[in-house]
Amino acid sequence: MLVFWNARLVFLSVPKTGTTAIEGAFAPHADMVISHPPELKHAPLYRYNRFFRPMFERACKVEDMETLAVMREPISWLASWYRYRQRNFMQGHPNSTHNVSFDEFVNAYMRGDKPAFANVGSQAKFLEPRPNGTRINHLFRYEDQSRLLNFLQDRIKQKVSLERRNASPRTQLDLSPETLKKYQRKFSAEFDLYNSIS
Numbered sequence: 001m002l003v004f005w006n007a008r009l010v011f012l013s014v015p016k017t018g019t020t021a022i023e024g025a026f027a028p029h030a031d032m033v034i035s036h037p038p039e040l041k042h043a044p045l046y047r048y049n050r051f052f053r054p055m056f057e058r059a060c061k062v063e064d065m066e067t068l069a070v071m072r073e074p075i076s077w078l079a080s081w082y083r084y085r086q087r088n089f090m091q092g093h094p095n096s097t098h099n100v101s102f103d104e105f106v107n108a109y110m111r112g113d114k115p116a117f118a119n120v121g122s123q124a125k126f127l128e129p130r131p132n133g134t135r136i137n138h139l140f141r142y143e144d145q146s147r148l149l150n151f152l153q154d155r156i157k158q159k160v161s162l163e164r165r166n167a168s169p170r171t172q173l174d175l176s177p178e179t180l181k182k183y184q185r186k187f188s189a190e191f192d193l194y195n196s197i198s
Helices: 019-029 046-061 074-084 102-109 145-156 176-186 188-196
Strands: 002-003 007-012 066-071 138-141
Touching: 002 019, 007 019, 007 145, 019 145, 019 188, 046 066, 066 145, 074 102, 074 176, 074 188, 138 145, 176 188
Parallel strands: 007 066, 066 138
Antiparallel strands: 002 007
16 A cells, blocks of 8 residues: 555555556655455455554544556466465465366355365455445556556656566466356456456
8 A cells, every 4th residue: 555645545456457667667756555364465446445544544634545557367366476475485275276177266256165275355345435425536457557557657746667577477377267257247347347447
């Protein structure tokens, strides 16, 4: 999470959406950089609403902070998790996707009782508006990096360049038509939200 005080902007870091690169580039210009623990670094909107928004409003007397986040195309997002958990250091870990095909991973993700390796959360849930009206004010597609970069540079009035960081290894990503169709049906909220980004 990055907080740009003068720009009245809070960047919420959705996992697996290039947040490491964004934070690396913009952290020097941020007033608050929350990089640990992961529960705060990747605080979803509901956690921001519960803890950080009240702090800004009550302690700092500021009520006009806006939120920014990035969303990745849903299949690409799962693929990124799958690849990340294929890294060598994950060998033997319950979250490892070694010896698991991408199709098996997506099917495991769709289960109610997800195994550890497929328990990766939900972008739609991360970004879900709160009953009090708190929402993501500026939502960008991961695949449109130039638009995101231009917005951030204009908002904080700083020129920066992004470097690729935390890249996962390339691997085979075969998904059967049946699995794809099931995923699109069961997780339509993910696709609806992504497709609503203009």
